[in-house]
Amino acid sequence: MTPPDRLPGSKIPATRVGFGMARPGSNAAGPQAPEEAEEKETLPPDARIDLAKERAETGIDDVFNALDSELVGLAPVKNRIREIAALLLVDRARAQFGLSTSRPNLHMCFTGSPGTGKTTVAMRMADLLYRLGYLRRGHLISVTRDDLVGQYVGHTAPKTKEVLKRAMGGVLFIDEAYYLYREDNERDYGQESIEILLQVMENQREDLVVILAGYKDRMDAFFVSNPGMGSRIAHHIDFPDYTLQELDDIGKLMIRAEGYKFSPDAEKTFREYLNRRMKQPRFANARSVRNAIERARLRHASRLMEADKPVGKEELTTLSSEDFLSSRVFANSDSARTSDDSLTE
Amino acid sequence: MRITQGTFSFLPDLTDEEITKQIQYALDNGWPCSVEFTDDPHPRNTYWEMWGLPMFDLTDAAGVLAEVNECRKAKPEHYIRLNAYNANYGKQTVALSFIVQRPSEEPGFRVERQEWHDRAIRYTLHPYAADKPHGQRYQQNGQQ
Numbered sequence: 001m002t003p004p005d006r007l008p009g010s011k012i013p014a015t016r017v018g019f020g021m022a023r024p025g026s027n028a029a030g031p032q033a034p035e036e037a038e039e040k041e042t043l044p045p046d047a048r049i050d051l052a053k054e055r056a057e058t059g060i061d062d063v064f065n066a067l068d069s070e071l072v073g074l075a076p077v078k079n080r081i082r083e084i085a086a087l088l089l090v091d092r093a094r095a096q097f098g099l100s101t102s103r104p105n106l107h108m109c110f111t112g113s114p115g116t117g118k119t120t121v122a123m124r125m126a127d128l129l130y131r132l133g134y135l136r137r138g139h140l141i142s143v144t145r146d147d148l149v150g151q152y153v154g155h156t157a158p159k160t161k162e163v164l165k166r167a168m169g170g171v172l173f174i175d176e177a178y179y180l181y182r183e184d185n186e187r188d189y190g191q192e193s194i195e196i197l198l199q200v201m202e203n204q205r206e207d208l209v210v211i212l213a214g215y216k217d218r219m220d221a222f223f224v225s226n227p228g229m230g231s232r233i234a235h236h237i238d239f240p241d242y243t244l245q246e247l248d249d250i251g252k253l254m255i256r257a258e259g260y261k262f263s264p265d266a267e268k269t270f271r272e273y274l275n276r277r278m279k280q281p282r283f284a285n286a287r288s289v290r291n292a293i294e295r296a297r298l299r300h301a302s303r304l305m306e307a308d309k310p311v312g313k314e315e316l317t318t319l320s321s322e323d324f325l326s327s328r329v330f331a332n333s334d335s336a337r338t339s340d341d342s343l344t345e
Numbered sequence: 346m347r348i349t350q351g352t353f354s355f356l357p358d359l360t361d362e363e364i365t366k367q368i369q370y371a372l373d374n375g376w377p378c379s380v381e382f383t384d385d386p387h388p389r390n391t392y393w394e395m396w397g398l399p400m401f402d403l404t405d406a407a408g409v410l411a412e413v414n415e416c417r418k419a420k421p422e423h424y425i426r427l428n429a430y431n432a433n434y435g436k437q438t439v440a441l442s443f444i445v446q447r448p449s450e451e452p453g454f455r456v457e458r459q460e461w462h463d464r465a466i467r468y469t470l471h472p473y474a475a476d477k478p479h480g481q482r483y484q485q486n487g488q489q
Contacts, residue, residue: 137405158397165412169405207407 042098049093060085063128070124071117072253073246080237081125088132105234106134106209107201109177109223111216112239115285118213119173121239126171129209136207137169145179148193156189160196168207177212178222194226201232242285247274251289260297260317269321276329296323346453348386351426352443361410364427364445368406371429376440377401378409379430380416382423384482386451387472396420399430413445422448422483448483 043049055061064085067078084106091104106129110118123140130138147163150156164172174180180190180197201210212219212229216238223230242250248271255261262270270292277288300323304311324330349355359367371378379399383390396416400409409427416425424447431440452473459467474482 136407139404165400165408166402166404168403168407168411204407204411207405 043096045097047097049096051089051093054093055089058089058131058133060089060128060131063124063131067121067124071120072249073242074117074121074239077117077121077237077239080235081121081128084235085128085132088129088134092132103134103206105205105232107205107233108209108211108235108237109219109233110211110213110237110239111219113215113241113285115287115289116239116241117286118239119175121237122171122173122211122213125211126209129171135170135209139170140173141167141170142173142175144175145190148174148180148197149189151189153189156192157196160193164196164200164208168204171209171211173211173213176214178214178218181222181225183225194229198228198232244271244275244278247278247285247289250286251293254290254293255319258293258297260293260319263318263320266319266321266324269324273324273327273329280329292324292327295327299323299326346451348424348444348447348451350386350388350444352441354444358447359443359445364413365406365410367441367443368409368427368429371441372403372406372409374429374431374440375433376429376431377403379428380409380412380425380445381428382416382420382425382446384423384448384479385472385475386424387454387470387475393424393426396425399428417446420446424448450483 064078064082067081071078087104094100108125110122112118119142122142126135126138126140129135141163143163148156148160150159180194182188182190197210200208210233212233214222223233251270251274252262273292274289277283277292296319300319303323304315353359353367368378377399380396381393382396383393396419397412400412403409413425413427424444426442426444428439429441431438454470454472457469457471459469461467
């Protein structure tokens with residue numbers, strides 16, 4: 001019995017597109033490619049496009065405003081993101097004229113010390129690319145080596161593919177990506193994971209954007225040993241360490257967000273605290289500031305409890321200098337702060 | 346004979362683009378998708394073989410379609426279907442299931458009559474493809 005090519009009463013022609021699946025020996029993109037091309041209407045060559053209006057329509061200014069208000073400093077990073085956004089916007093305009101529209105390579109690498117806002121910027125970036133139409137969903141999947149690399153032979157590929165599937169349509173953010181490659185162990189499964197990543201980064205560029213993140217020097221070493229990875233990443237963005245003034249601003253921003261404020265002398269102490277903390281090991285920029293404020297809140301709370309007095313709004317919202325002075329940072333220093341030493345543990 | 350099982354089976358075969366839209370619809374409803382294949386399309390054969398595990402936590406159709414394509418590559422002459430499972434309490438069932446690939450030639454079914462007692466006749470369906478052993482069905486000429 002031969003299969004009927006036409007269903008009873010239907011007007012569908014006998015030669016169907018079928019499932020559009022790639023049968024062995026047939027061209028997979030064959031029947032569908034021309035249809036897509038027809039859908040896009042090209043503008044006449046003398047048309048004008050208002051870039052400012054395009055920009056307003058995509059709503060990317062919201063993203064920039066969020067970046068500016070949420071992230072202190074990071075001027076080079078913000079500039080770079082503006083440049084990328086401008087490029088993509090112009091590319092969109094070019095596409096409307098039917099000019100060459102090869103999808104730009106959007107994979108990125110964020111390098112910088114811990115706590116410099118790499119994850120936050122990656123989230124904003126996902127939102128930005130989504131608004132510009134370069135991502136279909138705009139979600140961010142944040143993974144580390146553990147999520148990609150398996151524990152035994154044959155475990156890595158399914159694990160990596162699983163993560164890639166979840167990231168489709170969004171951004172795959174690989175934190176501390178250099179751990180994927182261990183040069184001391186040639187049989188490490190990380191290599192397998194890198195190969196799958198490379199393949200997807202190359203072949204499914206329209207489906208997802210990969211952002212690698214980590215310390216600058218170690219990322220550089222990673223790219224040296226994986227040249228394929230380095231060449232597939234178009235944008236290398238370096239996150240500078242925060243200056244004292246920027247950290248101070250970040251701290252104030254955090255405090256305000258939590259509904260606290262500094263007493264006049266606490267402001268000075270906080271700055272001094274940051275100054276000292278910056279010189280100590282394991283300083284993690286904004287993350288250390290957050291931790292410092294968390295601990296100050298802790299001391300503030302126990303101070304109020306011990307005082308055993310009725311408290312008003314003023315007391316509940318004001319962090320005073322002693323909340324910071326009892327920190328280890330001041331205790332370990334040998335600078336001449338004799339008057340404060342009585343307050344340290 | 347064209348097998349009509351599952352949703353959309355009376356429509357012309359869906360293109361990849363249409364399949365993507367259906368997958369996206371399922372994912373937007375929070376239904377995880379899974380891919381299954383078989384070479385025994387008897388209407389009462391409800392349990393097809395699983396192509397990997399059901400795919401949870403996906404948000405975009407591209408990942409599911411990639412699995413469908415993987416399965417097509419490995420099983421070019423099998424029936425492949427896509428299931429979307431609604432796990433909500435009170436439903437807990439397949440919410441959408443449609444065929445995404447069929448063999449290039451579908452020989453169909455024959456009716457079998459069985460003599461029963463008192464000259465009664467019992468009827469049943471037998472797929473021509475099932476005359477061959479499992480794994481050798483729906484092979485194209487020259488392919489062994």
